[in-house]
Amino acid sequence: MNRIAGIETEYGCLAPESYGLPAVPTRVRDHLFKKKKYGLIDLHDRDYDEPAGNGGFLFNGGRLYLDMGHIEYCTPECTNLADLVAYEQAGDTLLQTGLQELGLDNDVFFIKNNIDHYTSATFGCHENYSLRRDAPLAQKNVDSLLAFLAMRIVLFGSGRVGMTLAPRRYHRNDSNEPVLYQISQRADFIQTDIYEWVQFNRALINARDEPLADYRRFRRLHLLLGDSNILPFTKALKVGSTSLMLDLLEANALPKFSLANPVIAMRQVSHHPDGDWKVKLHDGREWSALDVLEEFWRAASSGAIELDADGKWTLTQWAECLEALRKNRDPLIGKLDWITKRFLLDSFVQSEKIDWSDPWLESLDLEYHQINPKRCLANGIPGVSIDKLGLPNFTKRDYLIQPTDNTRARLRSEAMRMIVQKKLPYVIDWDLIYIGEGRQIQLEDPYSNDLSTLKDLAHFNPQT
Numbered sequence: 001m002n003r004i005a006g007i008e009t010e011y012g013c014l015a016p017e018s019y020g021l022p023a024v025p026t027r028v029r030d031h032l033f034k035k036k037k038y039g040l041i042d043l044h045d046r047d048y049d050e051p052a053g054n055g056g057f058l059f060n061g062g063r064l065y066l067d068m069g070h071i072e073y074c075t076p077e078c079t080n081l082a083d084l085v086a087y088e089q090a091g092d093t094l095l096q097t098g099l100q101e102l103g104l105d106n107d108v109f110f111i112k113n114n115i116d117h118y119t120s121a122t123f124g125c126h127e128n129y130s131l132r133r134d135a136p137l138a139q140k141n142v143d144s145l146l147a148f149l150a151m152r153i154v155l156f157g158s159g160r161v162g163m164t165l166a167p168r169r170y171h172r173n174d175s176n177e178p179v180l181y182q183i184s185q186r187a188d189f190i191q192t193d194i195y196e197w198v199q200f201n202r203a204l205i206n207a208r209d210e211p212l213a214d215y216r217r218f219r220r221l222h223l224l225l226g227d228s229n230i231l232p233f234t235k236a237l238k239v240g241s242t243s244l245m246l247d248l249l250e251a252n253a254l255p256k257f258s259l260a261n262p263v264i265a266m267r268q269v270s271h272h273p274d275g276d277w278k279v280k281l282h283d284g285r286e287w288s289a290l291d292v293l294e295e296f297w298r299a300a301s302s303g304a305i306e307l308d309a310d311g312k313w314t315l316t317q318w319a320e321c322l323e324a325l326r327k328n329r330d331p332l333i334g335k336l337d338w339i340t341k342r343f344l345l346d347s348f349v350q351s352e353k354i355d356w357s358d359p360w361l362e363s364l365d366l367e368y369h370q371i372n373p374k375r376c377l378a379n380g381i382p383g384v385s386i387d388k389l390g391l392p393n394f395t396k397r398d399y400l401i402q403p404t405d406n407t408r409a410r411l412r413s414e415a416m417r418m419i420v421q422k423k424l425p426y427v428i429d430w431d432l433i434y435i436g437e438g439r440q441i442q443l444e445d446p447y448s449n450d451l452s453t454l455k456d457l458a459h460f461n462p463q464t
Contacts, residue, residue: 001243001310004077004130004407004446007088007235009228010070010123011095012111014366015104024108025071028098029055029064036101038094038400039064040416044427057428059401059416060090061409070123071095071110076409077446081236081310082394083404085386088235090399092371097400105372112228113158113369114185117362120164122189125228126206127239129246130446131219133211136252143258143282146193148245148296149204149225150262151289153269154277155321156238157184158227159338161345161356161365163271164188179271180356181345183338185227187270193262204262212430214444221246225266230369230378232386233335237321240314244300247311253304255295258282265289273342294322309392334381341368344377410449415441418457436462 015024033041039058042065045051055065061076073091078084092112099105115122163179182188195203206222213220223242229235248254258281259265265279269289277289297318300311307315324331332339345361354360370376378384387394403413408431415433419426427434433441435457443453 001079001081001240002247002306002308003243004079004128005084005239005243006075006077006128007084007239008072008074008124008126008128009088009091009112010067010072010125011371012070012113012116012123012366012369014109014111016107019108024104025066025069027102027104028095029066029071031098031102032064032094036097040419040426040428042428043425046429057412057416058094059403059413060087060399061403061407061413062087062091063430064091064094076404076412077407078404079406079447080391080393081240081313082386082391084239085232085235085389085391086394086399087404089232089386094400096371096373099372109375110371111366111369112230112371113366114228115160115164117162117365122164122186124186124224125226127221127223127226127242129221129223129243130211130213131221131246132250133215133217133219135219135246135250137249140256140258141249141252141254142194144254144256145245145249146204146262147257147259147292149223149242150259150266151269151279151292152238152241153184153187153266154289154293154325155241155318155336156226156229156234157182157187157270157338158229158234158369159183159341159365160185161361178357181273181342182270183273184266184270186225187267190225190263190266204266213446214431218446227337228369229337230376231335231337231340231384233317233384233389234337236389236391237314237317240310241296241300241318244305244311244314245296247305248296248299251305253299253302255299257292257295260284273338290322290325293318297322313390313392334378334384337378340378340381341365344368344380406447406449408443408446408448411441411443411451411453414451415454415457418454422460422462424460424462436460 013024032038033056039056041056042052057063063074065072075087095110099108160182190202192203194205194207202224204225206224211218211220260280260282269277278286279289280286301315329339333343334340345364367375368377373379403409424436431443
């Protein structure tokens with residue numbers, strides 16, 4: 001990739017009522033920080049809803065904390081797809097390790113999905129991408145990016161049994177018939193295209209300008225629309241293709257596309273897993289979602305942007321997926337989540353001779369998203385692991401404790417180890433660390449991995 005990327009995942013939790021749901025994420029968090037020492041827990045209040053002790057940074061460069069009762073894991077800053085997928089999966093391993101070591105794994109389950117079927121509550125999977133501050137965010141480019149984001153659903157949805165009854169103005173579906181299975185878990189909950197706040201009026205793009213880096217050089221594109229994915233292939237292709245669109249944006253080379261209403265188009269596509277996915281453009285024409293995605297693929301393949309190894313892998317796999325969606329979806333089983341989940345659930349429907357409206361399927365839907373490898377339905381499909389994808393730059397390391405070696409995550413992790421060694425007070429954030437009394441370590445360049453940045457800390461003696 002030609003940029004930094006990261007993923008934030010909020011996990012659902014299934015536990016017996018007697019456990020008390022807030023207590024389980026709290027126990028797991030405390031075990032990982034205080035017992036296992038996977039990171040340093042916050043000593044300070046980060047915000048009104050993040051008091052001291054609510055979470056902390058991890059030695060692998062990521063972050064783990066509680067967010068409105070959910071446990072949330074953020075990957076470190078990554079510059080290639082292999083690292084990003086591996087560190088995203090490390091979050092699953094951390095939480096499952098916590099459950100096992102606390103003796104809770106037979107009764108409590110963390111679920112990496114986006115919908116509580118019983119309350120219709122939703123929780124997110126957010127993507128973050130660095131963007132040059134001078135990127136040409138003209139209306140035509142923003143409209144084009146929104147079109148891609150809305151239509152990428154046919155590749156990167158996680159699949160969902162049922163639907164949520166959205167307010168009337170948000171167009172439940174064309175016919176008002178119940179939706180038994182749809183492509184995306186988040187589509188029913190996205191309400192607008194661009195908005196500043198995360199929890200209310202959820203948007204495709206969060207407009208908050210919070211770069212977590214040098215604001216003169218960088219923006220941070222914060223995306224709210226994506227599903228939590230289970231299959232490594234889906235994760236890699238989602239981030240790889242979106243990163244290529246941002247390359248086109250920075251080069252002012254996005255195709256001129258504008259949907260009449262990206263949010264409604266995304267929901268309509270999600271509600272028709274068998275459909276031809278016709279969507280209305282701003283000029284009144286109708287296009288297929290696959291034709292729209294192919295147009296973006298052509299733009300990325302045109303030579304307008306320089307392709308690294310990740311970019312070439314992405315374009316190859318993207319083209320193969322589009323062809324399979326047009327002709328025969330079977331090769332996408334084990335690659336794309338919504339198709340894989342549908343195949344597994346349909347096999348169950350046929351074997352048990354039940355209807356798609358049977359509540360049994362909602363339970364099986366959750367089992368697809370289990371982080372417990374012994375229960376996750378997707379693990380029964382061969383060849384789905386990250387080392388089978390042929391991703392460039394895939395390197396085996398201990399992703400639970402080792403950071404990326406080519407971003408500032410390396411500096412943050414090393415600084416944290418010095419803090420432990422020297423027993424220093426600290427305040428840690430993504431782009432700044434306070435040490436002792438008045439000492440600062442600036443991490444404003446997310447691409448910097450120069451350990452000389454820490455030389456003052458290395459020679460700091462708290463006794464003098």
